[in-house]
Amino acid sequence: MSLGYQAIGWNRTKRIYDTVLVAGLVLYLVVFLGIGSLVHPNATAETLLIRALGTAALLLLHVILCIGPLCRLDRRFLPLLYNRRHLGVTMFVLASAHGTFSIFQFHALGNLNPLVSLFVSNKSYTSLADFPFQALGFFALLILFLMAATSHDFWLHNLTAPVWKRLHMLVYVAYGLLIAHVTLGALQSEASPLLVAVLAAGLTTVTALHLASAAVERRNDRDRAAASNGYIPVCNVDSIPEKRACVVSCGGERVAVFKYGGRISAVSNVCQHQNGPLGEGKIIDGCITCPWHGYQYLPDSGASPPPFTEKVPTFKTLIVGNQVFVHPSPLPPGTRVEPTMIQRETPIHEPGVTKNA
Known part of the structure; x- marks a missing residue:
């Protein structure tokens, strides 16, 4: 709680939280780039970096979506919830870096504006195999931007809690767009079943945790009959x-x-x-x-x-x-x-x- 707004309300817990987060991400990116260069020796550094940033962002999004229901099911997960907004902003930074590098590599060297090229270079919207999956990623990134930009308490206060909550529930729309983005994009050219298995496991975990949490909430929401005096x-x-x-x-x-x-x-x-x-x-x-x-x-x-x-x-x-x-x-x-x-x-x-x- 605070009487005024600060860019970040730092305290010891948040510093530890963010230090672990940054250290984990750096370790993940280093390991991914190292293994990727060995498994795909012909891949360029830009391609490996795009993949590393994209997978890191998607992995972090799965963690973010799991924290809420986990806290409903077991209070021991509450420390993860305390600074979840920092996770969300970090995830957006990773996703925006992934999108920026992708647009530059695939659309910046032509005659068209890169953003225009993103939407007109592939018009196969009726083809499942050739669907322009990059557009799905763009709209997901737009939602994530709105959420990151309004994550501060200033916006929570001025938008009011109900409006702010509805806006941030759009994370599920972004998640669906990103699952489709990966399914219609990377999975189409991936020969190994590993990525399919990992993506399916993540989707199953998120869905199962939300269903389990909803079942608990339904039990708590059962109304009770009142006594004669209304109590x-x-x-x-x-x-x-x-x-x-x-x-x-x-x-x-x-x-x-x-x-x-x-x-x-x-x-x-x-x-x-x-x-x-x-x-x-x-x-x-x-x-x-x-x-x-x-x-x-x-x-x-x-x-x-x-x-x-x-x-x-x-x-x-x-x-x-x-x-x-x-x-x-x-x-x-x-x-x-x-x-x-x-x-x-x-x-x-x-x-x-x-x-x-």
């Missing part, structure tokens, strides 16, 4: 770890129910920064801390501690016996709700229902 039973007190949350669906909205210091509070599960899942975070220094980028909110009011101004909706709660109930109607963001105290000796009965003698 919805969501979970047992003992099922919520201390300073953690139980995420449930109430009235079609995900709610994070936190337990801390003998109290229960409920807030919207959606962080105001990038729609991160607050319920997958924990309470640190008395504040709900988003697991994605560390944005914090007071559990009883859903407001960020001063001088910050972010706010999320809150929900009324009550406890009957060992059962936690949440009212499905959200209160305005930042509205303080008195936390429900955990009292072990509370008589067990349904809220709003009189128990007959």
Whole structure:
């Protein structure tokens, strides 16, 4: 969290993250170029560099697409999510270098403008074998540029989180275009089945992880029946770890129910920064801390501690016996709700229902 915008909000974790990223990419490029020169001794240095940059960008894109569902399935992957935007910008730099070198090598030496040549040199749009695959890569790169250019919090704030999120969901369109770009391009001239196997494995992994994550989300999104006074039973007190949350669906909205210091509070599960899942975070220094980028909110009011101004909706709660109930109607963001105290000796009965003698 910050009161002003910085080009990059550096800290020790981000420096380590980016150092490992750059070191890994340099190692990959060196190994790829070395092996490529041995396997394809007749290939030019420019061709090998184009292939190295393209495969590095595509590999990094697969990693980026896998991080989200992996974090949904296992919290141990959350450190990878913390600086995912740096992965995305790095991937765009690799992809743009690949595209720039490709346009220069294949289109810059003719009489036409290179970009014009890209679209008119091959007009076989009705042929699967001869399809102009470079155009697919161009449009994918255009999407990646829009995402990289708007990755900063300045654009997130000014575009608003919903618009920003929809824009960045175009990564799946770019991914589809790039899979088609490789399938209709490199695979057409590749004699070895290795590239086919690697591409199929990547596509299968991304698809499987997203389906598994979606199945988990569907289970969490099942609405529960309300009691007579409108409150919805969501979970047992003992099922919520201390300073953690139980995420449930109430009235079609995900709610994070936190337990801390003998109290229960409920807030919207959606962080105001990038729609991160607050319920997958924990309470640190008395504040709900988003697991994605560390944005914090007071559990009883859903407001960020001063001088910050972010706010999320809150929900009324009550406890009957060992059962936690949440009212499905959200209160305005930042509205303080008195936390429900955990009292072990509370008589067990349904809220709003009189128990007959």
